[in-house]
Amino acid sequence: MMRSFAVLLSVALFGAAKLPAxxxxxxxxxxxxxxxxxxxxxxxxxxxxxxxxxxxxxxxSLVADALFIQAHVAWERTEWGRVLLLFRQVTTLxxxxxxxxDMAAWHMAWNASAAALNDPAQPRLALRVxxxxxxxxxxxxxxxxxxxxxxxxxxxxxxxxRLYRDKYFDHEHAAEFFGKAAQLPGAPSYDKRxxxxxxxxxxGREKEAYEHLRQLYDLGERERLPTLLRRLKEMEIxxxxxxxxxxxxxxP
Amino acid sequence: xxxxxxxxFSPGRIAAITGNTLTELTRLxxxxxxxFFAVLLIGTSIFMARFTFQQEFQVLxxxxxxxxxxxxSVLAVVTAARMIPQDMEDRTIxxxxxxxxxxxxxxxxxxLGVLVLLAxxxxxxxxxxxxxxxxxxxxxxxxTARQMAGAPPEQMADALAAVRASAFNVNLLSGIAxxxxxxxxxxxxxxxxxxxxxxxxxxxxxxxxxxxxGHLQAIAREYWLQTNNGGWxxxxxxxxxxxxxPDLQLFNLSDDxxxxxxxxxxxxxxxxxxGSFYTGFYxxxxxxxxxxxxx
Numbered sequence: 001m002m003r004s005f006a007v008l009l010s011v012a013l014f015g016a017a018k019l020p021a022x023x024x025x026x027x028x029x030x031x032x033x034x035x036x037x038x039x040x041x042x043x044x045x046x047x048x049x050x051x052x053x054x055x056x057x058x059x060x061s062l063v064a065d066a067l068f069i070q071a072h073v074a075w076e077r078t079e080w081g082r083v084l085l086l087f088r089q090v091t092t093l094x095x096x097x098x099x100x101x102d103m104a105a106w107h108m109a110w111n112a113s114a115a116a117l118n119d120p121a122q123p124r125l126a127l128r129v130x131x132x133x134x135x136x137x138x139x140x141x142x143x144x145x146x147x148x149x150x151x152x153x154x155x156x157x158x159x160x161x162r163l164y165r166d167k168y169f170d171h172e173h174a175a176e177f178f179g180k181a182a183q184l185p186g187a188p189s190y191d192k193r194x195x196x197x198x199x200x201x202x203x204g205r206e207k208e209a210y211e212h213l214r215q216l217y218d219l220g221e222r223e224r225l226p227t228l229l230r231r232l233k234e235m236e237i238x239x240x241x242x243x244x245x246x247x248x249x250x251x252p
Numbered sequence: 253x254x255x256x257x258x259x260x261f262s263p264g265r266i267a268a269i270t271g272n273t274l275t276e277l278t279r280l281x282x283x284x285x286x287x288f289f290a291v292l293l294i295g296t297s298i299f300m301a302r303f304t305f306q307q308e309f310q311v312l313x314x315x316x317x318x319x320x321x322x323x324x325s326v327l328a329v330v331t332a333a334r335m336i337p338q339d340m341e342d343r344t345i346x347x348x349x350x351x352x353x354x355x356x357x358x359x360x361x362x363x364l365g366v367l368v369l370l371a372x373x374x375x376x377x378x379x380x381x382x383x384x385x386x387x388x389x390x391x392x393x394x395x396t397a398r399q400m401a402g403a404p405p406e407q408m409a410d411a412l413a414a415v416r417a418s419a420f421n422v423n424l425l426s427g428i429a430x431x432x433x434x435x436x437x438x439x440x441x442x443x444x445x446x447x448x449x450x451x452x453x454x455x456x457x458x459x460x461x462x463x464x465x466g467h468l469q470a471i472a473r474e475y476w477l478q479t480n481n482g483g484w485x486x487x488x489x490x491x492x493x494x495x496x497x498p499d500l501q502l503f504n505l506s507d508d509x510x511x512x513x514x515x516x517x518x519x520x521x522x523x524x525x526x527g528s529f530y531t532g533f534y535x536x537x538x539x540x541x542x543x544x545x546x547x
Contacts, residue, residue, distance in 0.1 A: 003544065007537055014533055015495030021526065022499045023477060026470055028519055034508045057467050058500065061507040062318035065311045072303070097511035099310050153512070188410075 033096060033149060055093055064093040068100065071107075080112040084138060091142065098155045101146030109139025109163050136167050157181035158191060161198070171201035192216065193228060200231045210235040217247060265353055266361045273365025277331055282369065285323050289377050292319055293384045305392045309418045310510065312388065316381040317427055317506040323377065324370055324435035325463065331369060332442035333455035335362045336542075345547060356539050359443070363535055366439045374432045382420070389419035423513075426520050427506035433527035434503035438463070440531040441498070444538035447545060466500035469493055498530050 044052045051063045071086035087104035094100055113135035122128050143160040150156060161177035164170040175198035182191035196212035199205055213232045216223045229247070236246045296315050303311065339345035339362075348358055392415050400408045442459050449455040473494035476487060502523055505515055 003541065007541060010537060010540075012495050018498075018526070018529070019473065019477075019494060021522075022470075022502060023473065025502055025519070025522055025526070026474070026499070028522075029502070029505075032513070032516070032519070034505060034513060034515075053464075057464060058321060058504040058507075059318050060504075061314040061510055065314045065318075068307075068311070072307075094507065094511055096508045096513050097310065099306050103307070 033152075051089075060093050061097075064090050064097070064100070067093070068103075075107055075111070078115060080107075080115060080135075083107050083112065087142070091146070095146075095149040098146065098150060098153060101142055101150075101156055102159050105139040105142040105146070105159060105163065107139075108135050108142060109167055113139070113167070136163070139163055139167075152184065154181035154184040154187035154191065157184070158187075161191075161194070165198060171198045172205075175199040175202065193223070193225070197227060197231055200235055206235055206238055210239055210241070214247075260354070262357065266357050266364065269348070269353075269358060269361025270364040270368060273335070273362050274368055277365065277369050282327065282331065283373070283376075285327065286373060286376050286380070289319055289323060290380050293380060305396075305415055306418045308388065308392075309385070312385060313424065313510040314507075316377075316385075317424070317431065317510060320374065320377050320381070320428065321431050321434070321504075321506065324374055324431055325438055327373060328366065328370055328435040328439040329442050329456060329459045329463075332363070332366050332439040333446050333449075333459065334452045335366065335443065336446050337449075337452045337455075340547065349547070355542055359447075359539050359542055360535070363440060363443050363538075366443070367436055370435045370439060371432060374428060374435070378428050385419055389415065392419075421509075421512070423509045423515060426515050427509035430503050430505055430520075430523060430527075433524055433531075434500065437498060437500075437503075437527050437530045437534070440534040440538070444534045444541070447538045447541040462497065463500070465493060465497050467504075469497045469499045470501045473499065503527060 051067075054060075054063045067086050067090045071083050071090060074082040074086060084104075084107075087100065087107065090100045091097075091104055113132045116122075116131035116135055117128050119128055119131070122131070140160070140163055143156050143163060146156040147160065157177045158181040161174045161181065164177065165174035175195050178191050178195035178198055181187050182195055193216060196209060196216055199212060200209035202209065210232070213228060213235060216228060217232055232247055235241075293312075293316060296312055336345070339348075345358070349355065393412060396411050396415055397408070400411055403411075438459070441462065442455060445458050445462075446452070446455045449458065472490045476490040476494050505523070509515060
């Protein structure tokens with residue numbers, strides 16, 4: 001009896017000693033976005049009882065993969081509603097996997113939106129366009145939530161910039177997000193260029209765009225790509241830059 | 253009384269018990285688990301041919317590390333749970349302890365046998381995983397090189413670098429190390445439970461509950477520490493869960509590692525240290541119970 005009590009007391013004392021350490025480590029993990037999954041009733045409803053138990057037991061990524069494979073099959077069958085539902089579950093379970101956010105947004109904003117616009121079951125164009133815009137918004141929502149969960153990585157900023165550029169034709173926002181991506185570690189060198197290109201399409205921001213493009217041009221031969229030279233030339237004409245300050249004309 | 257040549261603590265004796273435990277476990281065909289792992293990996297990589305290379309590598313890594321985690325946890329519990337009851341049933345424990353072998357050495361030898369088995373299993377599973385990952389990476393690299401044969405060298409280099417970045421990542425090794433440490437903790441805790449349990453099945457069932465509660469411990473702890481809601485009974489219960497059970501979620505970093513998150517070295521070292529403390533502490537508890545156990 002005494003021995004059992006002593007053992008129990010030791011466990012409790014050890015527990016009291018390790019508690020602050022565990023709490024501090026959990027806080028560190030949270031600060032690093034490592035414990036981003038909220039095991040609440042919402043998740044329970046989304047992934048079902050078995051999936052919830054598996055996720056709770058440390059097999060979050062396995063459940064997410066199983067759902068991702070189901071989403072892939074649903075995409076092959078063009079079941080867009082199911083694709084959306086499954087990707088919501090996948091991204092909830094694995095909020096740090098950029099691939100899942102990117103894929104979810106791509107399916108919604110590119111594939112589902114195109115299918116909605118060309119839906120033969122809907123004769124009214126206005127409703128088809130409305131459905132297309134709704135899928136754009138769903139794609140944007142995935143990317144925005146992905147960025148919230150991964151603010152330190154450039155890929156989703158870049159994907160959101162592409163979405164603004166290619167789907168909304170919103171060059172101002174596209175420039176903003178290419179710019180944000182370019183500032184993060186690990187961003188590809190073209191993000192900075194793309195931010196400047198997009199800015200050059202924004203009315204009223206030509207001067208700013210010209211300065212960005214010129215900075216890139218001054219970096220040297222590596223940056224002097226055909227699009228950059230063309231945009232720079234256009235800005236020079238638009239802003240009426242003195243001839244002496246203009247870049248030399250390229251040989252034909 | 254010990255004979256003049258007898259040492260109170262002998263690494264040689266512990267090594268002998270460890271070796272015997274390992275041989276015994278190997279004869280149980282425990283390593284067949286690894287065959288399942290290999291089949292799972294190869295099957296997965298064949299099925300994944302439908303995906304893009306990023307998706308394929310992500311799923312392959314998730315499944316491999318997830319399977320490693322499942323297999324090592326099950327191995328840790330099942331092997332450690334049967335150690336003492338099996339020895340008592342076979343009567344080998346009486347033969348060993350009748351000799352001048354302290355109980356602490358016997359217990360340590362048994363635990364080390366299980367830990368070596370776990371380390372070997374993780375090593376083999378990791379080797380299999382890295383071989384399959386490397387084979388797929390090489391296949392994707394050669395396919396990419398073929399597809400981009402006419403592209404400028406810079407673009408080709410970028411594309412190949414993207415493939416390499418999606419495949420092997422040095423952080424995977426940290427994830428695997430944490431899986432191993434978690435299995436050590438589980439083995440040590442199982443050994444502790446088995447010192448007072450009467451049957452293997454009881455130990456295993458208790459450990460299944462401990463496993464689930466250990467993964468929920470963090471929720472109980474945070475609630476207990478941060479809120480004043482709930483009656484005293486709920487708060488006492490939560491407090492007990494927080495104090496008595498290890499937080500197993502702290503060791504589940506492989507999900508995030510596969511997702512591309514780099515684990516800082518200090519956090520990794522702290523997690524390893526916490527796992528080692530737990531393993532050592534549960535061993536001491538097991539020894540304190542086993543020390544006076546009537547056999």
